Amino acid sequence: MAHLVPLSPALALVVVACGATHQPLPNDATVAQSPSVTAGVTAPQASPIGKMAHIPAADFRMGSEVGEADEMPVHPVHVAAFDMDLTEVTVAEYAACTRAGACVAAPAVVQWPGVTSDDQQLSKDMCNQDRADRQEHAVNCVDWKMADAYCRWAGKRLPTEEEWEYAACGGDCNDLMKSQLGRSVVRGAARWPFTSQVARSWPGPFGLYDMAGNVWEWTASAYCPYDHPGCSDPRSVVRGGSWSMVDYLFVRLTDRSSSDSSTRNTNLGFRCVGSSK
16 A cells, blocks of 8 residues: 655656556547557647546456555456546646536645645645646645545546556456556656646556556545455545655555545546446
8 A cells, every 4th residue: 555645856756657558459448549640740639638438347356466465355346337537637627617616726735634834835836726837737636525526517426446447457457467568557658756747648448548657546435455345444545656656566556545535635636437328
């Protein structure tokens, strides 16, 4: 389990961003296509922001055989079909919800249980808010309720942990990590000192961008052991790792972390899912 702790800019060593290698995708997946090249000229690519991928219903094995204790046991899971945002919700998208009066404005300071004034001072320039130079960055410093409110305003919801893992791996994550694609995911291709513009790397399974790296992502799931899913833990699961991780093991697609629902951190954002039509 990784920890959601802001790092000093001097220590903000970014390790990986997921989905950096393009790969063949299932025939029934809706994906953002890579740029086409004709006679040495790269054609413009439509922005994936605001678009969704269709994730078909599936049975898969969730968890890791070699990860940390909270990633075990590996267990069978069924997910119904759903649609997922191709990118993390951006600063501009969240600001639209704020202007509509449905969302609280993204804050300029971090907040979590036990936060200190030193923590807030260290991170004062790292919350993206509605900054003009970060409109296409992932929105950060938003707590669970703020993320949930945005998704509801957009006619969507936060993903369950099961949906998130299946969408990230396109199947069994253990199989993915044994492949060339999986090794590329671990090595990564984009490295940033803080958050980055979304979709700066190649998409992974189903055409999804930044499923590891950039910002951790809120889910709708409580942080329960896999063999005790009905626990009463009030914390929420966050997935995907972030720009602040100094160990690539924490951006493995099966890695789990927990966060108090009131946490507003520089390395924490979200994306939404919707019912498949």
